[in-house]
Amino acid sequence: MLYPDFKLGSGLVLGVLTISTLTSSVVTAAPTEPLASKACSREALLATAEKYVAAQNTGKLDDLQSLFSTGASGNFTYRENNQIASIQKSVISKALNVEYSKSTADTVACASYTELIALTPEPYVIATQIRHGLDAPETITMVDSIVATTGALFFNATATLGYFRSESWKPIENPSSRPSREVLQQAIDGYLDLFGGPNGATALSRLPFGSPCERVEGSRYINCTDGMPAGGLGGSKENSMRRYVIDEVMGSADVLCSFTAVGNIPDSHELRIENGKIRYVHTITLCAIDDGPDWGPTCKAAKEGKSTRR
Numbered sequence: 490m491l492y493p494d495f496k497l498g499s500g501l502v503l504g505v506l507t508i509s510t511l512t513s514s515v516v517t518a519a520p521t522e523p524l525a526s527k528a529c530s531r532e533a534l535l536a537t538a539e540k541y542v543a544a545q546n547t548g549k550l551d552d553l554q555s556l557f558s559t560g561a562s563g564n565f566t567y568r569e570n571n572q573i574a575s576i577q578k579s580v581i582s583k584a585l586n587v588e589y590s591k592s593t594a595d596t597v598a599c600a601s602y603t604e605l606i607a608l609t610p611e612p613y614v615i616a617t618q619i620r621h622g623l624d625a626p627e628t629i630t631m632v633d634s635i636v637a638t639t640g641a642l643f644f645n646a647t648a649t650l651g652y653f654r655s656e657s658w659k660p661i662e663n664p665s666s667r668p669s670r671e672v673l674q675q676a677i678d679g680y681l682d683l684f685g686g687p688n689g690a691t692a693l694s695r696l697p698f699g700s701p702c703e704r705v706e707g708s709r710y711i712n713c714t715d716g717m718p719a720g721g722l723g724g725s726k727e728n729s730m731r732r733y734v735i736d737e738v739m740g741s742a743d744v745l746c747s748f749t750a751v752g753n754i755p756d757s758h759e760l761r762i763e764n765g766k767i768r769y770v771h772t773i774t775l776c777a778i779d780d781g782p783d784w785g786p787t788c789k790a791a792k793e794g795k796s797t798r799r
């Protein structure tokens with residue numbers, strides 16, 4: 490499979506992990522905490538992420554909504570697919586049977602990341618970052634989601650679910666085995682930089698791929714190193730709007746962004762580093778949300794409802 494616009498190898502790459510499942514694949518919250526402020530604890534972030542998953546399951550905002558920052562100093566924002574929107578009319582208002590979820594926590598940014606999959610009543614793969622007030626960690630200032638469903642790039646929620654369930658995302662118990670925040674930041678940025686902008690040429694050197702290293706991009710399952718550009722794609726546009734959730738305990742980093750190197754494309758990339766090497770990459774990517782450049786024939790086929798699987 491080629492990058493339609495760049496004649497590259499396979500698709501996007503990335504992945505982050507978080508797990509907390511209502512039904513089957515559950516991952517436990519990490520036991521210890523790194524440099525968290527007391528006010529913004531890992532436990533509290535993951536508890537809120539659970540409330541978010543519950544809200545998506547029931548289609549009711551109740552418990553979650555009570556945490557939204559409001560009033561004179563309040564500034565709660567909902568963003569869906571990189572655009573400010575009304576949370577009342579969002580996908581969260583639709584009850585979905587959540588089959589799988591995994592959540593990670595960033596106690597420095599006071600934010601969490603949740604990846605979830607539903608197959609019924611409609612298939613969805615959703616990447617959501619929840620940001621809390623740094624001054625008021627008990628409140629939620631933003632819910633920020635990339636929402637993929639039928640028509641999204643390489644979309645097949647059943648296949649994605651199978652791959653996610655076969656992975657092991659456990660907190661890294663030994664603090665000395667955890668990748669540092671800096672390493673995680675460099676890896677996730679290196680990944681996005683591969684596709685364009687001034688840092689493209691050196692990006693690959695910031696990516697310590699392990700062996701094995703698996704990347705799940707939409708419904709595609711690929712060896713991480715397959716199809717990676719060797720020295721950057723040379724495009725002039727850098728992937729933009731990067732929002733991070735970095736979790737040293739999980740060894741993971743997620744970034745929500747616009748895949749500007751290709752087009753106006755909402756995207757989530759997550760990766761996990763084990764023993765200093767990238768072990769997993771997850772990507773959740775839409776087709777372009779405007780009439781501009783897109784993932785070429787691949788996305789066009791998906792938009793027309795054709796299978797894009799190999």
Ligand SMILES: *[C@@H]1O[C@H](CO)[C@@H](O)[C@H](O)[C@H]1NC(C)=O
Pocket residue numbers: 564566631
């Ligand atoms: C309110 O939220 C928006 C979107 O996150 C942000 O751009 C803006 O700066 C915020 N305003 C205040 C006063 O915090």
Ligand SMILES: *[C@@H]1O[C@H](CO)[C@@H](O)[C@H](O)[C@H]1NC(C)=O
Pocket residue numbers: 645647648796798
């Ligand atoms: C989606 O993936 C599942 C599991 O791999 C497969 O059985 C199914 O045929 C796929 N659906 C489409 C439309 O490709």
Ligand SMILES: *[C@@H]1O[C@H](CO)[C@@H](O)[C@H](O)[C@H]1NC(C)=O
Pocket residue numbers: 700701702712713714715
């Ligand atoms: C992935 O590709 C690399 C480079 O070709 C190879 O060394 C490695 O064995 C492959 N891993 C798997 C699991 O296939």
